[in-house]
Amino acid sequence: MSQIVKLVAQRLALGLLTLFIISLIIFLCVEMLPGNFSEAILGQAATPETVAAFNRELGLDLPPHERYFTWLFNMVQGDFGRSLASKRELSELLGYRLENTLFLASVAAVIAIPLAVTLGVLAALYRDSFYDRAVNVVTLSSISFPEFFVAYILILILAQNLGWFPAISNINDELGFWEKIYRTALPAFTLTLVCVAHMMRMTRAAIINLLASPYIEMARLKGLRPGRIILKHALPNALAPIINVVVLNMAYLVVGVVLVEVVFVYPGLGQLFVDSVRSRDIPVVQACSLIFAMTYVLLNLLADVLSIMSNPRLLHPR
């Protein structure tokens, strides 16, 4: 266990460094964006005079390094700053969006992960059968479609023609849990379709990879049932790659769903990020990027920890 604690500590420290560098990169990127917040907000109405006044009010007239370090200083103290636009506390603004994003990711994950692993295990069990090939072709096709296309098709069938689900995911705090799930169904299905294939194929491959190993042969020679061989002997040893791909997909569900959010008008973090880039709302862009990066770092850490937990060799060293 102490090994895990050490690893977590090490990785967290490294993660912090990564986050710091990312914040710097993102800040520089935003600095290089053509135009600034004031111009973006004022649009056609941006006269040099009003832009200058706006910049003064927001402190955008300060030199970049000063702004960055002020931001960093506040950040370290837990103050995310305020949105330039709405002057709202970012923690509040982002909290709500992040919650939505995580909600969607969770719903999709809860559908996708068991489905993918089950399909993968079954495909490994009945490999080279008709079922295996069918699942293979179907999942391959589903990752081959652009996300937005899958989304539109789902809308056409499930919302327009059948009317089972709402075409847009208009969710808010006032909704009950099930109502929220109902309204999130279509984006969740879209994401499920997009990421099941990846996870399923990896599960299948990881298991099949192991089927040639001596302990699987041993299990067969012990007269065990094929299902038991797969579940009890192959699956536990295939966990590490499966966990990795699952976590990778989780990260995707959190950070990579901009398109789906746009199509379903889902008020998630991705849309907020795109909007903020468009309007040069630096603190929001920064905070979003950091949240995304942090998700990535933490999920990777989670993958490592889970991989260790699933591997007795690492969990119980000699």
Add this chain to the structure above:
Amino acid sequence: MSETADKTGQKGDVLVEMHGLRIEGRSDDIWHEIVHGVDVILHRGEVLGLIGESGAGKSTIGLAAMGFARDGCRISGGSIMFDGVDLTKASDESLRQLRGSRIAYVAQSAAAAFNPAHKLIDQYCEAPVQHGIMPRAEAESDAIDLYGRLQLPDPENIGFRYPHQVSGGQLQRAMTAMAMACRPDLIVFDEPTTALDVTTQIEVLSAIRGIVRQFNTAAIYITHDLAVVSQMADRIMVLRHGNLVEEGDTRGMIEDPQKDYTRELLAVRTFRKDLLDEPNAETPLLRVENVSAAYGKSPVLFDVSMDIHRKRTVAVVGESGSGKSTAARVITGLLPPSSGQVYYDGQPLAPDHRKRNKDEKRCLQMIYQMPDTAINPRQRVSSIIGRPLEFYLGMRGADRDARVRELLEMIELDPAEFFDRFPDELSGGQKQRVCIARALAAEPELIICDEVTSALDQLVAEEILKLLQSLQDELGLAYMFITHDLATVRAVADEIVVMLQGEVVEQGPKEQILTPPHHEYTELLLSSVPEMDPDWLDNLLDQRAP
């Protein structure tokens, strides 16, 4: 064949009877026959030894006794009767019920055949519980009992460890216990001691033999080592290329082999190099002086010194973990020593190989244990051998090709046939020859041979040893010969260095080391090498018993 079986004397009824067994294997989507109609009879309580080189089909036949063919193989003809049931016609379900409960299997590498994700005892209990023979609790206490009988340390608790927490020899015994769990009628042992050090091998062999005798279980014992099988088996079948060569009871076979091939197998360890004069006092070609080395923070070599003289072979012998390969890495400069110095021809060598000059590198070549990984599978033989020619000697074009052909002839491969081949198209022995040619191409003075024969079949290994010997005679090379196999040492060494846990235990000329009195560890090593004598193990155990 049945006459022979009769002659062996029955211990019981016939348990397994294979007739005209044919097995095919698939490569490149084409089925090739790999076992060409073999008959096998096994009686209850009898131990049958299957012996042969790789590709003889011995494992395949052993598995066929369980009605099992590996992926890419299929049983294409003949019958396999197990206790009155034809396994070739039995349903998958009935086969599954037989396996594990009435026929059990002990694999070559226990470390690989135990599932790393589960504790030993869980894996032990699986077969009896799944086959409905006994409940879990009973199986557990039975396991502890068997662990005890197999002389495993701390039998109460060892089952609750994971495979990686248990040593190789112990794992092999735990696997034997697992095979015994349902008290099967037949156990197939597939080279159970091949991967073990000689000293450990003794323990495992005695444990296996004890338990098989105790429960009067019939067994098929598969191995490539005639000396080992003669300790275990009542009767031996010699196989080659999927055909039966000879069959007979153990003692008869050892004492009076009928076929040339069997005789060759028996003679395999008799090659001896001619004795040379004592080394002259001139500067040794290579001198290792008080070298210590470590991987990271864990030290592996302690104050090792040795000399290698021109035209002589120094054998470095020791079991796994003795540091013999590390010594080679220090000499080649792959692992700079933490202290000590290596001299070549009296000149100190840079500790790091990257700092050595081309000539120093050229003079010191290395041949590796696994020819599969030692040559680049994506290069043709001509480029593998040709590269050192270009690199060291600046040969180009036709010159180079001519020299490659010369070298190929030197290693006894037909240039016309092998020049353009890829390593995939070579056998293990041929690959090792290519490795030798590559080393030779550099025109070295010293070649470090790191377990060069241990991955090869015995006959092939012997050929390689002979080749190396003739090259030494012809070119005046010096060899540093790293091996765990004392037979090899006996065959090729001029001088011997015995290593144990990173230290040199004893060193000196061959006669001196091999003649008593020995150092304690040398004694243990020497006595543990199985001999072609069915009574050897019994005698040794008697001897060692306190």
Add this chain to the structure above:
Amino acid sequence: MPRDIKGGNGNMKNIDQLKQLARDQKVSRREFMSTVTAMGVTVAAASTMWSSSVQAAPKRGGKMRMGSAHGNTTDTLDPSTFNNGGIIQQGYAMRNHLSEVDNNGTLIPELSSGWEASDDATEWVFTLRKGVEFHNGKTMDANDVISSMNYHRGKDSKSAAKPLLAPVTELKADGKDKVVFKLSGGSADFPYIVSDYHLAIMPADASGKVDWQSGVGTGAYIKEKFEPGVRSTYKRNPNYFKAGRGHFDEVEFLTITDVVARTNALTTGEIDAMSRCDLKTVHLLKRRKGVKVEEVTGTLHYTIPMHTDVAPFDNNHVRMALKYALDREVLLKTILRGHGVVGNDHPISTANRFHNGDLPQRSYDLDKAKFHMKKAGLTSLSVDLSAADAAFVGAVDAAVLYKEHAAKAGININVVREPSDGYWSNVWLKKPWCMVYWGGRPIEDMMFSQSLATGADWNESHFSHKRFMELLVKARAELDEPKRRAMYYEMQKIVNMEGGTVVPLFANYVFAMSDKVHHDPKMAGNWDMDGDKSLERWWFG
């Protein structure tokens, strides 16, 4: 002669008000009949009037779910930064202005009860409506109005409306209910200016600091939840001062920028109305059951301004050649799918009061284009045209079409694709020829002053014309309508013949709603969505 724009005579106004009250079911039939007949209307007529009023009567109630194409997460309740239809619509729902352009396009008082101008139109006195309460219960007074106006003025103002109020030299209260604006020059249309969506009246404290953060206004709807760029909810203001406006009990305002999503939401009943239909498929949308599509011609137009002080555009013949080298009809058909009208190279719409209909419509005429090329001494011409879809949807396509058309006149237009981001700061007003869209202005003076007056910030064509400027100043202060009309006609002609701006199209506002949603027969054309006041004007049938 002081001008009184109180709107009609007293009686007519009262009857309208009564009708409104009847619709709102605030008066009984009996009361209605007696009052109307007392005004001298026959009983029969009064009876018809009652039934027609009640039948067409907007009903109160329901929850309006509005899907808007516009809205950003950066939107705030600060009216000085309002920059898109989404937030403007919400602003109009929460707050009111001194004046209002009603659904017929006429200017009527809103928070004021009327206004008077000095003869030279340099001084304007607005009389405030009495007893209007903000959502927080505070009664609106002159201080609120002055503070709300001052919020956009002054050196530190970052308001987009700053230029609008730039002519205001002095702003003061005359008692509690009167506000006096003094202007640097005559402006006959000043009451129009104060209807601008930026110039909302917000509550202010004694020091003159306005409170925009709370969203408190005098409007028909009270803000409940405001999640910019996503979703806002409002509830009806029970004390709304305006009769016959603000019918929905609740409003849910959703920003759905993706047009496909918006359309899907409407057709699946997720929303009740949407702005900005997809023009390509609007004919298909019309066929949908339960959906009606509405179209209003407005002042929204596209311009392609050339810098008239930069070669080769400094030569009017080049400008004319380019003006003739564009097939507007094709543009109308492809870019707007016919939902609009062709422009005549001046920014005055048919929806404006003084649209010069006598001016011959400029058309695609290669001979004339070539003629002007020759006059300019050119046999061929190669110019860069900057475009991005930030200018308007289809701007790049339009540029490409222009290129195709002009090629036939020997003019090579090189379409330069500009990044959409920063288009307004980096391309517009900077590149010598680019694509622009204008929301348009309801009044000619505003339009001309902002886009064509010498020295104006947004004089995108660097147009400088002596006669034009003279007319602009004169017309501004001219209170005699025929004279004014003549001046504006001439100005349109000048711009048409000499201006640096190609005005190819006036776009219609095309929006759709569920057939449960009702509205007055005529809808305003000054902005999208019934002048962006749909929330207070529409109701559920």
Add this chain to the structure above:
Amino acid sequence: MTMPVSTSTFGGQASPWVSRIAMASVHFFILVLFLQNVAADTWSAVIGLLFAHLYSVMALTYWNRIDRTAAGDTVIVTVTLEFVLIAVIFWERSSAWPWSTLFGLGLVQVCAFAAVRYWKDLRQAPKSAWFGLIVVLIYVMVAAMAPVIAPFSETEIVGSEYDAWNNEHLLGTDNLGRDMFTRLIYGGRNTVGVAFITTVLAFLIGGLGGLLAAAMRGWVDQVLSRMMEILMAIPSFIFALLILTIVGTSVPSLIMVIAVLDATRVFRLARAVAMNVVVLEFVEAASLRGEGLWWIIRSEILPNVLPPLVAEFGLRFCFVFLFLSGLSFLGLGIQPPTADWGSMVRDNATLITYGDITPLLPAAAIAILTIGVNFVVDWFLHKASGLKD
């Protein structure tokens, strides 16, 4: 003993010279046919060329049972020469035929001869792999020869807007009255082309970096790995969005940005695979021999990491392809009027609501190619792993 190397590889049957002469004559024949027809009728010329090649390929296959590389190399050299000849002739005539046509023809030839060379493998390929290969081949052909195949020019307005499918406009016209079929073909060319170049670039950057890190280890590995890790921690789509907003969405910047972002993934794979190879003894042997870094990477490591990298190339290509269409969907991809499948879907997406399938065509085109490539990759991986066993 002194026989030239190449002859031994022909299996000693027919003399190689016979086959070379035969092949040369066949190709001469093709050339004449081709040049005769090209001016008169494009299509028949192309079809004639295809048939001629098919014939020569078959002939070669059966005459010489070509399966060894030397023969394949000879073939390719000959084809290249012939090809240069055609190119020169076209140059002379300053033909209206665009270079892309020549490129396309070259591809056909290379494909045909690759097919000969790997015929043994191909014959054993499963149906799905065949499907994939044919799809990929068709796409490559269409992309390369777009100007020849497409009936109209890419941006030309040739009809009224949204014409229905008819004889003149096979798939109708788009929102500006451009021919949909033409746009689809050019869209393929642009999208596939950009995706391909991007992937190649990503592999150059990432692959080289990964191999370098694995071969050098130590601080080089550390620095590179850390850098890549940091880049990877920023979600690529979002990062791409940000960078593209900064540098503007021109095709070169699109290619660069996606390539760099994608290179991180390639780097990780290349490094991991190369790490497995680097520990093998033949690499140790080479470095003990004193070989330089470059030689070790090029000759020892690269050939052994190629199969997984090639497979990854296919997958990455699909990924880039989808990535691009995603960006186009948000308006940051290849910009109009250049046709591109992502924005074509986007532009016409509203039609889906009304059951019009036109926008499905580019999406389907994307999907079919991705599926095809995936099938090929699957087969390839299966083969590569099979060989290892």
